[in-house]
Amino acid sequence: MNSRRVIGLIVHALACVLYIVLNNFAVPIYKQLVGGLTSRGVAIGMGMYLVFYFFVFLNVALVLINRLAIKFGVTVFMMLAILFYLLPQYPVRAMAYCALAGGLTLLAIVLSHVMNAAFVRLRGKQGAAQS
Template identity: 40%
Template structure:
């Protein structure tokens, strides 16, 4: 395995580790600002697990893909899937998870490209 792939896998694994931390911090901030949430519609605990599983699988695919356009299409599909799944009943959570998953994935792509190019030149 070459150094660029290892860098990409490391960056995307770090993004997968940051996802549950950001989810917990976001939920605590929402609760502190707006108070306790109302339970309705989709069982959000299972929904978060499904979103996290999709996030991990998509980031694994992004890490092994070489084409930048394909990576952007995968991130876009992940964001769109989050919005379609949560938007009807949980609009704030839909925006949060779509932004979080898209932002972390794009950050991992940028970091992998940045550190991968340094590894290539060294």
């Protein structure tokens, strides 16, 4: 496994963990602002798991994609899919989860790209110094 994939896997895995942490932090705020989670129906509970699993699946898939433009395209697709799924009945959740999932994914893409470039540059300098 090359360094780009290892770095990408670590960064995207951390984004998935951060999703859980931020979600658990934001749910009490949501309850306070909008009302209880079941105030608009209980069917959305499984839907939130679907959104999370979709987020995790696409973050793992992004590690395998090489081109940066395609990564951004997949991220935009994910954000639009979350909006399409939640927006008709849950507009506040749609915006929040779109921002959460999209923001963390974009951050992971940029961070893994920067970290990989720095690693390659550092490895190149070490190789030149050993010669």
